Amino acid sequence: MQTAERLSKIPPYLFMTLRNKINEARARGVDVISLAIGDPVEATPGNVVEALAKASRDKANHRYPTDEEWGMAAFREAVARWYSRRYHVALDPEKEIVALIGSKEGCHHFALGVINPGDLVLVTDPGYPGYKPSIWFVGAVPHPVPMKGENNFLPDLDAIPADVAKRATAFYLNYPNNPTGAVATPGFLADLVAFARNYNIAVCYDNPYSEVVFGVDRRSFLNADGAKEVGVELNSLSKPYNMTGWRIGMACGNPDIVKAMATSKANTDSGVFNAIQYAAIEALDNCDDFIVEMLHIYGQRREKVLATLRDLGWRYEPPAGTFYLWTPVPEGFSSSEFCDFVFEKTAVVLAPGAAYGTNGEGYVRFSLTVEDEQLDEALRRMRNNIEGLAFAT
Numbered sequence: 299m300q301t302a303e304r305l306s307k308i309p310p311y312l313f314m315t316l317r318n319k320i321n322e323a324r325a326r327g328v329d330v331i332s333l334a335i336g337d338p339v340e341a342t343p344g345n346v347v348e349a350l351a352k353a354s355r356d357k358a359n360h361r362y363p364t365d366e367e368w369g370m371a372a373f374r375e376a377v378a379r380w381y382s383r384r385y386h387v388a389l390d391p392e393k394e395i396v397a398l399i400g401s402k403e404g405c406h407h408f409a410l411g412v413i414n415p416g417d418l419v420l421v422t423d424p425g426y427p428g429y430k431p432s433i434w435f436v437g438a439v440p441h442p443v444p445m446k447g448e449n450n451f452l453p454d455l456d457a458i459p460a461d462v463a464k465r466a467t468a469f470y471l472n473y474p475n476n477p478t479g480a481v482a483t484p485g486f487l488a489d490l491v492a493f494a495r496n497y498n499i500a501v502c503y504d505n506p507y508s509e510v511v512f513g514v515d516r517r518s519f520l521n522a523d524g525a526k527e528v529g530v531e532l533n534s535l536s537k538p539y540n541m542t543g544w545r546i547g548m549a550c551g552n553p554d555i556v557k558a559m560a561t562s563k564a565n566t567d568s569g570v571f572n573a574i575q576y577a578a579i580e581a582l583d584n585c586d587d588f589i590v591e592m593l594h595i596y597g598q599r600r601e602k603v604l605a606t607l608r609d610l611g612w613r614y615e616p617p618a619g620t621f622y623l624w625t626p627v628p629e630g631f632s633s634s635e636f637c638d639f640v641f642e643k644t645a646v647v648l649a650p651g652a653a654y655g656t657n658g659e660g661y662v663r664f665s666l667t668v669e670d671e672q673l674d675e676a677l678r679r680m681r682n683n684i685e686g687l688a689f690a691t
């Protein structure tokens with residue numbers, strides 16, 4: 299059977315590969331603990347589950363959610379209230395917000411709505427593995443923009459060659475950053491807007507970790523003056539409200555891009571189940587305290603992992619964002635060799651940095667979305683079974 303050539307470019311999805319490795323080891327009776335995947339284990343807030351239950355009993359919600367193709371007006375208004383309250387960003391629910399089936403889906407509709415075949419598209423390296431397939435699917439060409447530790451994992455916009463910037467039509471990036479945990483500064487966001495304006499580049503600012511920050515202010519791309527002229531921000535209920543399985547998010551910002559994405563979506567899916575949109579309204583309006591509780595849990599886990607890493611010889615100051623820790627690997631290992639080494643010694647699974655791009659080589663990613671008991675056990679195994687690691691000074 300013929301399958302489309304575009305699929306041939308796509309490497310096996312990192313987490314599928316890891317899942318296979320985990321399942322295969324579990325089938326052999328190994329007690330595997332995965333610190334690889336960023337998928338909260340705690341439950342969605344109870345009031346959100348109740349809101350879904352209530353809305354799902356109303357037969358009006360059993361029909362296509364297509365009356366309001368951009369998402370229910372009530373949902374878009376709740377998104378506008380949330381952005382106003384949490385980020386001091388004003389959004390017009392009529393023109394500047396479209397509901398998404400998660401921010402991953404938004405990356406795809408941004409490509410379908412904005413990018414032409416053959417376009418050059420800037421994408422950070424390392425970066426979220428979802429971006430490149432979206433770019434390939436529309437026949438465009440990703441161009442990696444390095445993110446280096448010495449620049450706090452922010453792209454050096456001045457180092458992008460002018461001929462590349464002139465040819466580029468779009469830029470995918472994400473802060474608080476998966477995988478590095480880096481956060482964007484207001485200065486960087488201002489520079490990004492100026493860069494995008496200067497070269498006429500549409501920005502896809504993917505911000506699903508906007509709420510997951512430690513000791514620094516929450517920040518939206520749309521806080522930067524002029525951001526709405528050059529791009530959109532994708533956001534999501536997945537990470538702040540433990541709703542990865544619910545599949546709901548939003549694209550906000552530039553009205554032309556929002557409209558283009560809505561047109562792409564209207565011709566692809568039929569929107570998000572209205573009952574889920576009602577539940578999302580409950581989350582956006584009434585769960586600020588839940589986020590505080592989750593950040594407290596992640597903060598404690600962060601400290602535990604950092605203490606173990608310090609005792610094993612790492613000297614590592616983590617950036618302030620996300621529920622990931624992106625640490626340099628010890629000397630003598632590539633990122634996947636180190637993951638294999640840790641797995642062999644402890645049956646703990648980490649994500650190899652190289653899977654996130656060439657510049658991810660030399661790093662591994664720990665995720666803090668695992669039960670406390672499991673994390674304690676993983677760290678106990680690492681302390682007991684790993685020794686003699688050497689680190690560059």
Ligand SMILES: Cc1ncc(COP(=O)(O)O)c(C=O)c1O
Pocket residue numbers: 336399400401402403426428472476504506533534535536542546547
């Ligand atoms: C940077 C980034 N963007 C998008 C997503 C997908 O989020 P959603 O569940 O909203 O589709 C993830 C998930 O891990 C992510 O890390």
